[in-house]
Amino acid sequence: MAQENRQTRQPVIYETHHITWEGIPITIQYCADWLPNLTIEFAMAHVTVESNDRQALPITETGFKSHFIPPDHIVDHGGAVAFVEAWLDHDAQSKDWKAHVEAQRQESLFSCYSDS
Numbered sequence: 001m002a003q004e005n006r007q008t009r010q011p012v013i014y015e016t017h018h019i020t021w022e023g024i025p026i027t028i029q030y031c032a033d034w035l036p037n038l039t040i041e042f043a044m045a046h047v048t049v050e051s052n053d054r055q056a057l058p059i060t061e062t063g064f065k066s067h068f069i070p071p072d073h074i075v076d077h078g079g080a081v082a083f084v085e086a087w088l089d090h091d092a093q094s095k096d097w098k099a100h101v102e103a104q105r106q107e108s109l110f111s112c113y114s115d116s
Helices: 071-077 080-091 097-115
Strands: 002-004 011-013 016-022 026-031 046-049 063-067
Touching: 002 063, 026 080, 046 071, 046 080, 063 071, 071 080
Parallel strands: none
Antiparallel strands: 002 011, 016 026, 026 046, 046 063
16 A cells, blocks of 8 residues: 655555464554665664454554554564564563453343343
């Protein structure tokens, strides 16, 4: 997908990837060169992560995250998908996310009784 950088008016190209993480469908968009024409030491990539139904993720309560990062970090992880999966897995270890998962589990247990 091609977009235009508002500051440089240069086209930026995004890759789009679809994954399922812990049963949650997610769309990842990645632009390796978000600020074209800058020197390598100032290179900036852009990653967006969005759950398809805006369900909370460990990295965002709203289901959407926009993140600017040096492209080397993405390359070092093996690409945008591997980077996002590692990010999700890491943040899923937080107390807040574990509490969220437990609350969702409890909610689903009780919802089966409310339909009766």
